[in-house]
Amino acid sequence: MQNDAHAKNFADKMVDILNFGSLNLAMGLGYRAGLFDVMDAAEKPLSAEAISRQANLNGRYVTEWLGVMVCGGIVDLVRGEDGTPCFFLPREHGDLLARRAGSGNLGVYTxxxxxxxxxxxxxxxxxxxxxxxxxxxxxxxxxxxxxxxxxxxxxxxxxxxxxxxxxxxxxxxxxxxxxxxxxxxxxxxxxxxxxxxxxxxxxxxxxxxxxxxxxxxxxxxxxxxxxxxxxxxxxxxxxxxxxxxxxxxxxxxxxxxxxxxxxxxxxxxxxxxxxxxxxxxxxxxxxxxxxxxxxxxxxxxxxxxxxxxxxxxxxxxxxxxxxxxxxxxxxxxxxxxxxxxxxxxxxxxxxxxxxxxxxxxxx
Structure with missing residues (x-):
C-alpha cells in the first residue's frame, strides 16, 4: 500500500511538473508582451478583446494565452452582465508579476x-x-x-x-x-x-x-x-x-x-x-x-x-x-x-x- 501511495503521489507530482512547466513558458511570453502590465493597470475585469486592444496584440493569441492563465490560477475569470468572459489579474498577483513590482518582481524570471x-x-x-x-x-x-x-x-x-x-x-x-x-x-x-x-x-x-x-x-x-x-x-x-x-x-x-x-x-x-x-x-x-x-x-x-x-x-x-x-x-x-x-x-x-x-x- 505504501508503494501504491508513493506512486500516486509521484504521478500527481508529474502532472504538476507538466502543468507548471507549461505555465512558466506562457507566463514568460505574457510578461514579455506586457500583458500582465495591461491587466494590472486596469484594476478591473476586461474582455479578451479589450486586453488585446490595449496591449496592441492579436486577439486570438491573447485569448489562448488567457486560457493558460485561468487554468493555471494566475488570472481570474468572471462573467460580465451579458455573460461575456472577462479576465482579472488580482492585485496581489500583480505585486509579483507586473513591472511595477521592482525588486519584488518574479515575473521577469519566467x-x-x-x-x-x-x-x-x-x-x-x-x-x-x-x-x-x-x-x-x-x-x-x-x-x-x-x-x-x-x-x-x-x-x-x-x-x-x-x-x-x-x-x-x-x-x-x-x-x-x-x-x-x-x-x-x-x-x-x-x-x-x-x-x-x-x-x-x-x-x-x-x-x-x-x-x-x-x-x-x-x-x-x-x-x-x-x-x-x-x-x-x-x-x-x-x-x-x-x-x-x-x-x-x-x-x-x-x-x-x-x-x-x-x-x-x-x-x-x-x-x-x-x-x-x-x-x-x-x-x-x-x-x-x-x-x-x-x-x-x-x-x-x-x-x-x-x-x-x-x-x-x-x-x-x-x-x-x-x-x-x-x-x-x-x-x-x-x-x-x-x-x-x-x-x-x-x-x-x-x-x-x-x-x-x-x-x-x-x-
Whole structure:
C-alpha cells in the first residue's frame, strides 16, 4: 500500500511538473508582451478583446494565452452582465508579476528557462555525451535579457543600498574622496557606469573578455556622459602574473562573475594581484551550499540548478575549464578565496537580495 501511495503521489507530482512547466513558458511570453502590465493597470475585469486592444496584440493569441492563465490560477475569470468572459489579474498577483513590482518582481524570471532552451538546448544535450562546454557566443538573447535584468537590479540597489553597506560605510566615504576601482566581468558596464556616475572623484575600470559586451559598455558610457571610466578586454586569469594593472586598485568588484570563469581560481589570484596592499574585494555570488544535500530546502534550488546546467556550468567548461556552475556554494567559494591569498574573508547577506551573498575580502 505504501508503494501504491508513493506512486500516486509521484504521478500527481508529474502532472504538476507538466502543468507548471507549461505555465512558466506562457507566463514568460505574457510578461514579455506586457500583458500582465495591461491587466494590472486596469484594476478591473476586461474582455479578451479589450486586453488585446490595449496591449496592441492579436486577439486570438491573447485569448489562448488567457486560457493558460485561468487554468493555471494566475488570472481570474468572471462573467460580465451579458455573460461575456472577462479576465482579472488580482492585485496581489500583480505585486509579483507586473513591472511595477521592482525588486519584488518574479515575473521577469519566467523568461529565463525558455530563453536558455532556445539558445542552447541541443548543445547542452550534446554536452551530456561529450563533456564539452558551450561558448558565450551561443547565448546572445539570454545575455541581452540578463543585461536588462542586471540594469534594473543595479539601478535599484547598487548605489543606494549595497555600496553603503560595505565596510560599515567606509567604502562610500573613500569613493567620495576618490579611489581606483575595477569591476571584473563588467559585461555591458551597467554597474560600472552607475558607480562612475555616483562617485565622480573616483576612477573606474571595467574588465571583460567579450568584445561585443565591451563595445556596448563604451557606447553606454558615452551616452551617460561619464569620463572617469575605461573598459578593457582582459582575461581575468592572466592578471595573476605581474602586469601593468598590478597593485593598481583600491577596490575590486565581481557581480555574479566568478562562477562563470573557466579558470576561477586563477581569476581570483588575478584580482589579488591587481589590488593594492590594503585593497578590498567584493565578490557577489549565489547564496548556496557546496553540497547538493545542503540545497534540498532552497526555495528555488531546482530553478537555480537548471539555470546553471543550461548556462553557467557549460560556459565554464569551455576549453577544458573548471565548470564550477552557479551552485558552487559558500564553502567552495571560501576555500578558493583562501587559496587565492585572501586571508580575511567576511561573508554577509546583501540587503534586499535573498539570492546572493557578499564575500568581502581584504588583501
Amino acid at each position: 523568461q529565463e528557462i525558455p530563453l536558455l532552451t532556445t539558445c542552447a538546448m541541443e548543445r547542452i544535450f550534446q554536452g551530456f555525451r561529450t563533456g564539452e562546454g558551450v561558448p558565450y557566443e551561443a547565448y546572445p538573447d539570454f545575455h541581452d535579457f540578463m543585461g536588462q535584468l542586471g540594469d534594473a537590479k543595479h539601478r535599484q540597489v547598487l548605489v543606494d543600498v549595497f555600496l553603503p553597506s560595505v565596510d560599515q560605510g567606509r567604502l562610500v566615504a573613500a569613493l567620495k574622496r576618490g579611489i581606483a576601482v575595477c569591476d571584473l566581468g563588467c559585461a555591458q558596464g551597467v554597474a560600472t557606469i552607475l558607480m562612475a556616475q555616483a562617485f565622480p572623484a573616483s576612477h573606474f575600470t571595467g574588465i571583460d573578455i567579450s568584445a561585443e559586451a565591451l563595445e556596448t559598455a563604451r557606447a553606454n558610457a558615452r551616452e551617460a556622459g561619464v569620463d572617469n571610466i575605461v573598459f578593457e578586454s582582459r582575461d581575468a586569469a592572466e592578471l595573476r602574473h605581474p602586469n601593468d594593472l598590478s597593485a593598481r586598485f583600491d577596490y575590486v568588484t565581481a557581480f555574479d562573475a566568478i562562477h562563470d570563469q573557466t579558470q576561477p581560481l586563477e581569476a581570483l589570484q588575478g584580482i589579488y594581484e591587481i589590488l593594492k596592499a590594503d585593497g578590498a574585494f567584493s565578490m557577489i555570488d549565489i547564496a548556496a551550499d557546496s553540497d547538493i544535500d545542503g540545497n534540498r530546502d532552497h526555495p528555488m534550488g531546482a530553478f537555480l540548478y537548471t539555470v546553471s546546467l543550461m548556462h553557467c556550468m557549460p560556459v565554464g567548461l569551455v576549453d577544458g575549464g573548471a565548470g564550477l556552475g552557479m551552485m558552487w556554494g559558500r564553502q567552495q567559494a571560501e576555500t578558493m578565496l583562501a587559496q587565492a591569498g585572501f586571508g580575511q574573508v567576511t561573508v554577509e547577506a546583501i540587503p534586499n537580495d535573498p539570492f546572493n551573498l557578499h564575500f568581502y575580502c581584504k588583501k
